[in-house]
Amino acid sequence: MTHLSFNIRRLTAIMVKEFIQMRRDRVTFGMMVGVPILQLILFGFAINSDPRHLPLAVMTSDPDIFSRSIEQALQHSEYFELVGGVESEADVESLFRSGRAQFVLHIPPKFSRDLLRGDRPSLLLEADATDPSAMGGALSALSAMTSEVLARDLRGPFRDLLQDPAPFEWIVHRRYNPEIITQYNIVPGLIGVVLTMTMVLITGLAITRERERGTMENLLSTPAHAGEVIVGKIIPYILVGYIQAGLVLAAAHLVFRVPLEGSILLLLSVMLIFIIANLAVGITFSTIATNQLQSMQMAFFFFLPSILMSGFMFPFRGMPHWAQWIGEMLPLTHFLRIVRGILLKGNGFPDILPEMVPLFIFMTAVLALGIVRYRQTLD
Numbered sequence: 001m002t003h004l005s006f007n008i009r010r011l012t013a014i015m016v017k018e019f020i021q022m023r024r025d026r027v028t029f030g031m032m033v034g035v036p037i038l039q040l041i042l043f044g045f046a047i048n049s050d051p052r053h054l055p056l057a058v059m060t061s062d063p064d065i066f067s068r069s070i071e072q073a074l075q076h077s078e079y080f081e082l083v084g085g086v087e088s089e090a091d092v093e094s095l096f097r098s099g100r101a102q103f104v105l106h107i108p109p110k111f112s113r114d115l116l117r118g119d120r121p122s123l124l125l126e127a128d129a130t131d132p133s134a135m136g137g138a139l140s141a142l143s144a145m146t147s148e149v150l151a152r153d154l155r156g157p158f159r160d161l162l163q164d165p166a167p168f169e170w171i172v173h174r175r176y177n178p179e180i181i182t183q184y185n186i187v188p189g190l191i192g193v194v195l196t197m198t199m200v201l202i203t204g205l206a207i208t209r210e211r212e213r214g215t216m217e218n219l220l221s222t223p224a225h226a227g228e229v230i231v232g233k234i235i236p237y238i239l240v241g242y243i244q245a246g247l248v249l250a251a252a253h254l255v256f257r258v259p260l261e262g263s264i265l266l267l268l269s270v271m272l273i274f275i276i277a278n279l280a281v282g283i284t285f286s287t288i289a290t291n292q293l294q295s296m297q298m299a300f301f302f303f304l305p306s307i308l309m310s311g312f313m314f315p316f317r318g319m320p321h322w323a324q325w326i327g328e329m330l331p332l333t334h335f336l337r338i339v340r341g342i343l344l345k346g347n348g349f350p351d352i353l354p355e356m357v358p359l360f361i362f363m364t365a366v367l368a369l370g371i372v373r374y375r376q377t378l379d
Contacts, residue, residue, distance in 0.1 A: 034301065042308050042323075051134045051318030056080040057095055059087075060107035066115060066153060067107040073149045074105075079141040092126065096175060097351045099337060102128045102317075103138065115150075115167055122169045129177035130344050131185055134315040143170060176344045183256040188343045189312045191248045192335040195241050195271075196278050196306050202240075203282030204295040206233050207374070212291060230371050234279045241275040242268070252343075261346035267339060270356060274335045277363035280370050287373035306332045334359045 056074060060067050074080050083101045086092060095101035106124035108114075114121040125142065127135055150167060177184045224232070245268075252258040281302060282295075289295035307313060309327040316327060327333045334355040341347035341355075 038301070038304060042305065047308060047314050048318035048320075049133065049314060050137050051315040052078050053081045054079060054103065054134065054138050054317055055083045055101045056103040056105060057083040057086040057092070057101045058105045058107065059092065060109075060111070062109035062111070064110075064112035066112045066150065069149045069153055070105075070107065070146055073145050077141070077145060079138055079145075096126075096128055097341065097345055097347055098354065099128075099341070102131075102134065103142075105142075111168075118167070120167060120169050122171050124171045124173060126173045126175055129174035129180060130340050131311070131315060132177065132180045132182060133185075134317065135174075135180075139172065183252075184258055184344060185340070186312075187248070187252040187256050187258050188339045189336050190252075191245050191271075191339055192274065192310075192332050193307055193312055194244055194248060195275060196332050197303055198244060199237060199241055199275060199278035200282040200285070200302055201296065201299045202237055203233065203279045204285040204289070204299045205292050206283060207286035208289050208292045208295045227371055230280075230283055230367070230374060233283065234276065237279055238272070238275050241279075242271070245271055258343060260343055262342035262348070266349060266352075267342045270335075270338055270342075270352065270359075273356065273359050273363050274331055277331045277359065277366060280363060280367040284366055284370040284373055287370060306330050309333070311336055328358070329362070331359055331362050 058067075058071050058074065071082070075082055080103070083095065086095065086101075086104065092101075092104050095104065104126040106126070108121055108124075111121050111123075123146070125139070127139070129135060146168075147166065174180065249260075249264070253260055282299065285295050285298040285302075289298060305326070309319065309323055310316070310330055310332040311327070312332070316324065316333070319327065337355050338347075338352045338359075341352055345351075
């Protein structure tokens with residue numbers, strides 16, 4: 001009967017025990033505090049659905065007073081950041097393929113003359129539509145900005161040109177995704193998201209699982225050194241990663257009708273670096289964590305900023321510069337640009353090389369860290 005009664009002393013003892021255990025498990029306690037702070041920072045400061053400072057190039061073969069006024073207005077705009085070096089269509093193609101420009105404004109020859117004559121000349125805007133979420137606000141801002149420039153410069157007898165219809169005509173050419181289909185942007189990105197989530201999580205449990213099951217001693221007794229163990233644990237999951245990527249690619253093309261403009265062989269080759277990089281992250285986490293729960297928490301702590309700051313869910317250029325700097329260090333950021341560039345733009349090896357270099361550096365650094373940490377685990 002005594003055991004059935006509610007005893008405050010026993011309750012207090014159990015509570016004190018839990019607080020002591022929580023204090024000893026510093027990794028878990030750090031995650032409980034760190035994850036809410038990370039979410040607050042990301043959603044409060046870094047995430048912005050209205051991107052600014054979008055790279056825009058202006059191509060005009062006959063600069064005149066109105067084209068110069070439009071270019072000056074763009075230079076002082078918060079929405080756009082002018083990119084130079086555009087003299088031909090080949091330059092335009094290079095800017096789009098490399099991602100150095102998201103918009104190219106074509107001002108036709110004798111634009112001012114045709115405007116003053118009332119001939120309603122056309123302004124052509126080419127836009128990289130692989131990321132539709134970054135286009136809407138920018139197009140509205142550009143249209144309003146151009147109208148304000150002309151309203152300021154058209155004076156005296158030319159004020160009548162400001163009446164409806166507008167004195168010029170907009171022509172918008174949406175490249176790579178003319179129908180603004182969201183799946184063209186999301187589904188290729190899912191390849192990187194799925195691989196990041198599964199590869200880091202699965203290998204994050206590798207060494208901690210060995211330790212918890214008591215099989216770590218058997219592994220330590222073998223003559224295999226750290227590099228052989230790490231590589232041996234990674235290779236089977238590389239095959240799993242390719243199976244996952246193949247399923248997503250097949251669904252992307254057959255179900256969602258995502259175009260496959262580039263080389264699938266090139267994509268699969270680059271994917272090897274990305275898979276190994278994420279597997280190395282998971283292995284490193286498993287050497288730091290003392291149990292599988294801690295390893296899963298670390299994997300979540302890595303996955304959250306990867307999905308939010310890589311450009312998968314929100315426009316990358318909508319984030320402040322400090323957040324973009326962090327995003328550039330994440331492998332998913334570079335892989336998203338590679339996979340979207342190959343599938344939607346038909347990019348080749350020279351086009352994706354600038355994104356492969358940081359991806360390879362990340363893979364090498366984390367893999368080396370994992371091997372070093374594993375040697376410490378052996379000790």
